[in-house]
Amino acid sequence: MTVCTLPSRGTTNYHAGVAAEDIVARRYASGGQPLLAKRWRGSRGEIDLVAQDGDGVIFIEVKKSRSHARAASRLTHRQMERIYGAGAEFLATQPKGQLTDVRIDVALVDDMGRVDVIENAYMAA
Incomplete structure (x- = not known):
């Protein structure tokens, strides 16, 4: 007998997050800012998306929820510190290193x- 089980909430949220990242990556690429990395991981954490912006880079935190307001409310100071730390590591891979122009965007995706x-x-305090 086969038992049919529903995916756990964690699995569903994971797949929704991946789909949201794909939507955002396509939006940046269609605007002339191709994706350099997806879920880039350094020793200090992960950056959801990294896009090229001329000679600079854009670190993109993707937040998915029922509404844009709810997604925005889920962005924490700790997450931004993680992006700073991982971003510094990522910049070490770039030709200009820490002198690379950087922008941090938040992409909110609703249902x-x-x-x-x-x-x-x-921006840093």
Whole structure:
């Protein structure tokens, strides 16, 4: 006998997050900012997406939820610190290193797949 089970909430959220990242990556690529890395991981954490912007890079945190407001509310200070740390490691792989122009965007994705990008969403204090 085969038992049919529903995916766990964690599995469903994981797949929804991957789909949201794909939507955002396509949006940046169609705007002339091709993807350099997806889920780039360094010793200090992970960056959801990294896109090329001329000679610079864009670190993109993707937040998926029922609404854009709910997605935005899920962005924490700790996550931004993780992006800073991992971003510094990523920049070591770039020709200009720490002198590379950088922008941090937050891409909010709702249940309908609509994307709202907040450019320069977070800057160091």
